[in-house]
Amino acid sequence: MNRKNFILSAATIIGGSLTTVLANKIGININKLNERNNLMSKFELPALSYSYDALEPYIDKATMEIHHTKHHQAYVNNLNKAIDGTELEGKTLDEMFSMMSKLPAAVRNNGGGHWNHDLFWKLMQPGGAKQPEGKLADAINSAFGSFDEFKKKFSEAAIGRFGSGWAWLIVSDGKLVITSTPNQDNPLMDVAEVKGNPILGLDVWEHAYYLKYQNRRPEYIENWWNVVNWNVVSEYFSKI
Numbered sequence: 001m002n003r004k005n006f007i008l009s010a011a012t013i014i015g016g017s018l019t020t021v022l023a024n025k026i027g028i029n030i031n032k033l034n035e036r037n038n039l040m041s042k043f044e045l046p047a048l049s050y051s052y053d054a055l056e057p058y059i060d061k062a063t064m065e066i067h068h069t070k071h072h073q074a075y076v077n078n079l080n081k082a083i084d085g086t087e088l089e090g091k092t093l094d095e096m097f098s099m100m101s102k103l104p105a106a107v108r109n110n111g112g113g114h115w116n117h118d119l120f121w122k123l124m125q126p127g128g129a130k131q132p133e134g135k136l137a138d139a140i141n142s143a144f145g146s147f148d149e150f151k152k153k154f155s156e157a158a159i160g161r162f163g164s165g166w167a168w169l170i171v172s173d174g175k176l177v178i179t180s181t182p183n184q185d186n187p188l189m190d191v192a193e194v195k196g197n198p199i200l201g202l203d204v205w206e207h208a209y210y211l212k213y214q215n216r217r218p219e220y221i222e223n224w225w226n227v228v229n230w231n232v233v234s235e236y237f238s239k240i
């Protein structure tokens with residue numbers, strides 16, 4: 001056990017004992033409480049590493065706050081509800097994605113919603129490279145001709161996604177491929193038309209842009225390129 005884990009464990013034991021003492025005093029069955037806590041902590045809303053206004057003026061503060069605290073939180077809550085008491089408890093999202101065709105729609109929609117947004121927040125970290133560098137730049141140039149050509153094709157996929165969904169840059173059989181999915185599906189799911197590992201994803205649900213851009217999805221997409229952190233994309237690319 002390393003130092004961090006030791007401190008965490010010690011804090012849990014001390015915290016747990018205090019809770020037990022308090023609970024006994026007011027007559028609550030602590031086992032029932034713990035059971036409930038465990039159930040509710042299966043998946044959690046990840047904290048952002050930046051403030052809600054950090055992506056201004058391209059993505060506005062109100063959109064970021066509602067998107068994270070309402071929409072993403074709802075996916076997390078509904079995912080936990082959907083797997084509560086089922087054999088899916090304890091499984092990772094990757095495991096669920098690989099058998100998605102056999103699982104309920106609530107797991108597909110909310111499991112995808114949770115995973116997709118988690119990636120989305122990380123890709124949009126302020127700072128970092130404004131365009132691909134190194135091996136990723138080489139791979140993009142070789143797959144699409146140039147970075148500009150890639151951006152054009154990716155934007156077309158995002159604009160052309162009818163209704164709600166996502167545009168993706170994925171690694172599929174060792175190649176970079178642009179694709180898009182409806183709703184909260186993603187290319188890791190066995191139901192996806194084009195499968196692969198996403199390294200870049202763009203949310204084109206109206207909730208991602210409507211407050212600032214209303215129906216102008218192309219303008220949102222054009223501005224979104226300004227907040228992509230290519231260091232993060234490169235990191236994902238290097239891990240595949």
Ligand code: MN3
Pocket residue numbers: 067071117203205207208
């Ligand atoms: Mn969204």
